[in-house]
Amino acid sequence: MVTRSILPLTVKKACVTRRGKRLIGPISTTVHRHGLTVVMGPNGAGKTTLLRMLHGMERLAEGHLAWQQPPEQARKRQAFVFQSPIMMRRSVLDNVAYPLMVHGTPRTEARAAAADWLERVGLKESAAKQATVLSGGERQKLAMARALIRKPEILFLDEPCASLDGRATREFEELVCDAFARGTRIVMSTHDLGQARRLAKDIWFINHGHLHEAGPAEAFFASPQTPEARAFINGDIVE
C-alpha cells in the first residue's frame, strides 16, 4: 500500500494567543519531508507552544498550517513526546500497546508489537511493571516506544532529556538517531546546546515567540545571524 506523505508542512503567519496575550508568532516556515530539526531557545521562548501548535494542539489565532493530506489523515501520522511523559496507570506493555489498540489492532497483536518495541528501547525487563514506577529515563523510553509504535511520519519531542542524567540522555539520543535513520521526520526542542550540536541537522532558534533563525545546523553554529542567537551559543544569558 502506498500512502502519500503528509509532509512537507507549510506554516503561514501562525500565531497562538492566550487570554489576548500572544505567546508565539507570527511564524512562517516549512517542515520538509526529511530532517532532524532542533528548536532552541531559552526557557519561556515558546518552544513547547510551537511544537504543540505544529501538532495541532493549539488553536491558531491567526495564520494556518497546511499538511499535504487532510487534517485527520495528517493527525494520525504524527506523534508527540511530552516533556514530562504521561504514564497511563497500566503496565509498561499496555502503555505501549495502547495507541495500536485504540486504533483497532487486536489486543494480542498490539501487545506483541509492544513487546518488540520494548525490546528495541531496552525496557523488555520492565514490561510487566506498572508504568508509574519507572524512573525518568525509563519513562522517556516508554514514551518513545509508544510514540513510534504506529510508525509516525513525523515525531515531535519536547525537551525529552530535560530531566535526565548523562547516561539516560545518551541512550535517549541513540533512540532519536535510530528513528531518524529509519526515516522519521523529527522536530525536537531543547535548551541544551550540546544536545543540539550532537543531533541537529537544522536549527530553529526562537526567542520571545519569534523564529529568529532557521537553517542548517553547521551554518547556525558557525555564524549565527542574530545577537540573541550569538549570545545563546556563547552561553550568555539570553532574556
Added chain:
Amino acid sequence: MNDITQGLLEAFRLIISLDRDLIEISLLSLRVTLTAVAIASAIGLPLGCWLAVRRFRHRRLAIATMNALMGLPPVVVGLIVYVLLSRSGPFGVFGLLFTPTAMVIAQVIILTPLIASIAHQAIRELWAEYHDLLISMNTSRRQRITALIWDGRRALLTASLAGFGRGIGEVGAIMIVGGNIDHVTRVLTTAISLETGKGNFALALALGFVLIALAIIVNLIIHSLSKTETSGRW
C-alpha cells in the same frame, strides 16, 4: 467500661450462638445497603465521570448542586421520602412505606451524590493527567472515557465503598421510612437505636460491634477481589 466489656462478650455470645434475630437484621442491613450502593453506583459513577470530561453550559452549577446534595441531612431525606410514599402522597398507591424497598430508595438518594462526587473528583484528576496524551493520540470521546474509567477503576471502587460505609451506618432516614418494624424493616442501626433507648447497653454495643465487623469484612472482601484481579493481569 464495664458496659463495653459486657457488650463485647454479648456480641461474641450472639455470634457464636448464631442468634436468629441477629442474623436476620444483619442480613437485612446488608441487603438494603448493598442494593442501594449498587443502584447509586450505577447512577453516580457514570454521572461523576460524565461531569468530569464533558463541557456544557451550567456544568459548574451541576457540580455545585451535586456537592451540595452530598451534604443532605439523612433525616430530611427520610422525611421527604416518607411524605412521597405515604398513603396520601403521590406514590402512596404502591404501598411502599415501611418496607425495605422504601429504605433502599432513601439510601439511594443519600448515596448517589456522594458516590458521584467522589467519582467526579477522581476522574477529573485523571483526565487532567491524561488529557494531552489522549488528545495527541487522536482518541474519540468514547475511547477517552473508556480509558479513564478503566484506569480509574480503583478510585471508582473506592467511591462505591465510601457509599457502602455511609449507607451501612445510616440510621436517620431508614428509621423514618422503614419504621424499625421487627422482622420486617429492623436493621442493625435501628436496632441499636432502639436497644439504647431501652437501656440495653450491652445488647446495643454488641450490635454495634457486629456492624463494625460487617463494614470491615465487606471492605476487605472487595479490596482482596480487586487485588487478585490486579496480580492476575500484570
